[in-house]
Amino acid sequence: MSSASASPISVRQFEARDETAWNEFVRSHPEGTFFHLAQWREVIRRAFGHRVHYLLAERAGSVCAVLPLAHVKSPLFGNALVSTPFCVYGGIVASDADAREALTQHACDLARRLNVDYLEMRNRRQQHPQWPGKDLYVTFRKEIDADSEKNMLAIPRKQRAMVRKGIQKNLRSELDRTVDRHYEMYSESLRNLGTPVFSRRYLEILLEVFGADCEVRTILHESTAVASVLSFYFRDEVLPYYGGGTSAARAVAGNDFMYWEVMENARQRGTRIFDYGRSKRGTGSFDFKEHWGFEPQPLFYEYFLVKARTLPNLSPTNPRYQRFIRLWQRLPLRVTHFIGPMLAKYLG
16 A cells, blocks of 8 residues: 555645645546536536535545535525536546545535535446435437548438538537627527526626636527527537527527537547537437437436435426426516526526
8 A cells, every 4th residue: 555545534625725736636537527627616606606515635735536515405496415516417536435435424424514405416427326316317428530521420310411401501600708699599498498597697607717618609590690509628528518599490400500510619629529418318308419329328316315305306307397397488588587597596
């Protein structure tokens, strides 16, 4: 055993001076993701007002594990400690099993002290097999080839025809420096799905905090914007994260062309991985990504129950929300802009 691994592990709360070391650890670790970056701490605090508890484990003065956590408390949707809300991935990133166990114990103790209903960790691989979990979400990740034509041919025939349709319709993309056009189309798409939209300010904060690692790409047909997506860049990955389109996008294959444009521009930047994000099994989003030739990979959302006796179910697929969804779909868009953020801040 090395002297480093034999050294005791200490766990403490993140401090501002830790940001560089935290992010270097996340970027260098194969299980680190964009959603583990320390900047999310600022985003969650500024955009939603939730208390954050970013935990850092050290051994011999060096970072050996990190765990981003946020406390989301609502009279409607419950009281939870989550890693990480508004993010598809989370959980502990650790250099070894001892460091992982130290952060697990600290997180469970914190959940008890906060008297939450449950602690939720959103892992890309199973970390706590003894905890109850959900087999609801999957992620879709695929390599981007350096050759554009190979990427096109890797898309199954029917979906490839939709991308080519967008090209034939002379669609083009522009990078936006604000979220104005994007928010209008994104919020319309969520309204049509019956889902409350985030505040415009949240998306503005993402652009401010992540800078060049966050971009908004808008698709135009002639001079009319028909679709837009906000994407993240991390290491050699691109993550198109918040996307939406108008009803006019369907006629010109605007959404299909949009994701092709993201892939093409990422390829030109030397990006190797296209991360389509998570989807629920049995949904249109799941089918759309499969039609692009992506294979679903399971996500492991694991729960340490404190006050709760059963797993939470805040998914739109929950039958208890169907009446609300149908009502939301009929609301004027401006009304959803006003009410939506007050609900969405608890539905991360």
